[in-house]
Amino acid sequence: MHRHDWRELPASVRAAVREHCGDVVDTRTPDAGRNSHFAATLHLATGGTVFCKGVRVDSNAARTHRREAHVNRAIHTAFAPRLLWRIETDGWLMLGFEHVTGRHPSLTPGSADLPVIAETLSSLARDLTPNPVDDIPSLSHKWARAKPWHRLRDDPAPGLDEWTRARLNRFAALEPVAAELVTGHTLTHTDVHELNLLVDDRSAHLVDWAWAHHAAAWVDTAFLLIRLIQHGHTPAEAESWATTVDSWRAAPSAVDAFAIQIYGMWEHLRHTDPRPIREAPTRAARRWAMHRSGE
Structure with missing residues (x-):
């Protein structure tokens, strides 16, 4: 553009x-x-x-x-x-x-920005529950329609890795579970990454709400997890950081279906609209999905 x-x-x-x-x-x-x-x-x-x-x-x-x-x-x-x-x-x-002053944060392990981001995500979930915006789409409905694993299963993309290819049927079967899992009454951003965050020493602001949906309060923390993995955290380390966010502690004990679905979204997008910017988050999402699959 x-x-x-x-x-x-x-x-x-x-x-x-x-x-x-x-x-x-x-x-x-x-x-x-x-x-x-x-x-x-x-x-x-x-x-x-x-x-x-x-x-x-x-x-x-x-x-x-x-x-x-x-x-x-x-x-x-x-x-x-x-x-x-x-x-x-x-x-x-x-x-x-x-105008919001600040810089884009570091998401690397040990970054001093991570506690500030956790506090902002906790505060946003409190401030935006219940959802204060009329006529905002539901993330659950979006995911129920998207069905990336069904699409990849029915038309496997060339170059799809063997680990993923062997699990297409299983992942497709989990899509309704994932759509139900994210149902909620919080206004969520759904595109949380370092370029949409501005931090200073005391607080963080979340900008660019163009993809806002109503969903479960914990999903913005979950979206950020793959970015932490992308920037050097192991999946276990990223999930450990997530426990410092209040809304994450109320998440279902098993978020396997979410991790697998968000990987499906990235993998499908990588094949249907390939751009270099897709590669790193897709790899990070795959690592989280493998971790949640016990592999």
């Missing part, structure tokens, strides 16, 4: 943004994230800052940006940025958010 510079935006769009936040004297484009046609911290003549992101309304990304606006307008938590304004003009959807 081509990332536009502030000066490349239509003059009418820039004027609409200025109506909401005042004159823009400088912009800073983030290094991470490629899901928006425009994303930058706007430095204002007043001395303030706003984080602004935007997409063309005729793009596929417009749907997820609208969901993000819907979610951030409705949630009231100190651990997610507030939506300040939303503009739709001249073929562009522009969102202005409270």
Whole structure:
């Protein structure tokens, strides 16, 4: 996705943004994230800052940006940025958010960022239960429809490893169990990784709520586990860290079906939409699935 510079935006769009936040004297484009046609911290003549992101309304990304606006307008938590304004003009959807300072965390073993992230995940689960956002999709329903293991079983991808290939029938049979397992009444992010986290010494913020669903309170911690494995934790070490998150301690004693299903999601995506960025999380998800399978 081509990332536009502030000066490349239509003059009418820039004027609409200025109506909401005042004159823009400088912009800073983030290094991470490629899901928006425009994303930058706007430095204002007043001395303030706003984080602004935007997409063309005729793009596929417009749907997820609208969901993000819907979610951030409705949630009231100190651990997610507030939506300040939303503009739709001249073929562009522009969102202005409270600017959050911080850096992307380290997820490596022993990182001082991990206790801060655990506290944020605990607080978010408390703040967002029950789910405060109307008309938000259910993760359980999404997983019931997705059926990645059924698809891989019925049309095995070339290059699928032997361990996985030998278990396709078993994994496909677990898909309804996984869909039921994640049922819940918490607003969850479902895309928790280091590039969607901003930390300082005291707290962490979770940004980019475009894939929010209502689900069980513990699932965001579970989604982060494969990222910890990706960054050097063993599966057992990652699960040990998860016990420091309050909502994880209320999770079912066996999350085997979740681990296997999330691996199926990554494996199917890796074969149907191959990109280099898919490889590391798929390997990490496979390791967790093998661990939960006792292998």
